[in-house]
Amino acid sequence: MPPQYGAQTQYPPPGGYYDPSAPWGRHPMTGEPFSDKSKVVAGLLQLVGLVGICGIGRFYIGQTGLGIAQLLVGLVTCGVGAVIWGIIDAVLILTDRVRDTHGRPLRDGT
Numbered sequence: 001m002p003p004q005y006g007a008q009t010q011y012p013p014p015g016g017y018y019d020p021s022a023p024w025g026r027h028p029m030t031g032e033p034f035s036d037k038s039k040v041v042a043g044l045l046q047l048v049g050l051v052g053i054c055g056i057g058r059f060y061i062g063q064t065g066l067g068i069a070q071l072l073v074g075l076v077t078c079g080v081g082a083v084i085w086g087i088i089d090a091v092l093i094l095t096d097r098v099r100d101t102h103g104r105p106l107r108d109g110t
Contacts, residue, residue: 019033021033022034023036024036024107025107027105030105032104032105033104034104034105034106034107035061035099035100035102035104035105035106035107036100036107037060037061037062037100037106037107038106038107038108038109039093039094039096039098039106039107039108040094040108040109041060042057042058042060042061042093042098042106043057043090043091043093043094044057044090045057045060046058046086046089046090046093047086047087047090049086050082050083050086050087053071054070054071054073054074054079054082054085054086055067055068055069055070055071055074055082055086057086057089057090057093058070058089061093061098061100061101061106062100062101063100063101070082070085070086070089073085093106
């Protein structure tokens, strides 16, 4: 039976098939499904947050506890602790050392 007019159809990505349990793809080494959150966006938010709201990259990936901790450290140390922690955290996010709240690796791209 042909699809209904206006029905949403999922097409496989080029060179592969569509996996409904991993809509953002799978990690090439572990096979784990990727998060819907981007590591590039999270890392850049963490760096941009150094001049504004500290810990915004952690808020983006759903780790509000760490985001609040970074915000408090920034307030208590007049921003010095938040800058150091933010730079280290951005590097960790961009090098695949941080996962989202569901334990999935962050995906590449935006």
